[in-house]
Amino acid sequence: MTPSSTADKSTIVRQHFQRFFNGHASEDHVWTLGRAIEELPRLRIVEFAPGPQSVLWVYATVGTWEACKDPMLEFILIAPAQDLRHVELLTMSAWYHIRHRLREGHTFPMGEPWLPGSTSDGFLVSKPYPFGPELEICKFPKSHLHVLWLLPITPAEREFKIREGQEALEQVFDDCGLEYWNPTRDSVV
Numbered sequence: 001m002t003p004s005s006t007a008d009k010s011t012i013v014r015q016h017f018q019r020f021f022n023g024h025a026s027e028d029h030v031w032t033l034g035r036a037i038e039e040l041p042r043l044r045i046v047e048f049a050p051g052p053q054s055v056l057w058v059y060a061t062v063g064t065w066e067a068c069k070d071p072m073l074e075f076i077l078i079a080p081a082q083d084l085r086h087v088e089l090l091t092m093s094a095w096y097h098i099r100h101r102l103r104e105g106h107t108f109p110m111g112e113p114w115l116p117g118s119t120s121d122g123f124l125v126s127k128p129y130p131f132g133p134e135l136e137i138c139k140f141p142k143s144h145l146h147v148l149w150l151l152p153i154t155p156a157e158r159e160f161k162i163r164e165g166q167e168a169l170e171q172v173f174d175d176c177g178l179e180y181w182n183p184t185r186d187s188v189v
Contacts, residue, residue, distance in 0.1 A: 024051030036095035072145035118183035120152035
């Protein structure tokens, strides 16, 4: 891929997020610690403040698609408050994607609680259900990528997903009205 086409795709991804989160203040971040910056030097995390689409903070990767061409992905993380921890977690997730080719339905560890006092210490890679298919698909002239949601989950929820499957876990989430933004929520299984 030529440098100009790489820049073009990153511009399209950024515009996709900016259109969807129109009316939300945004700021770019780069997490410079760790190896992700070496392997994805153009990776940026865009922080969207609360606005018309969400009363929560949304963090989105721009550049994860370069890690793996099949599937080409970007990730979002929805958070209760502004915190650079989310920039770190998305950068770590992009690096993890290089190694493990994440896809919808995968779970993986954060290595520690999501936020102080959190019961969640892993992610479920899921469709961005709070925002729908308009956010999920970002179209390029001859291809597209998927925007997937990194949903913080508890160890018990991860075990339930492994045992019963993603659809069963997501049904439990729907049935209970999961407070996915609450870092101290109890496990729902």
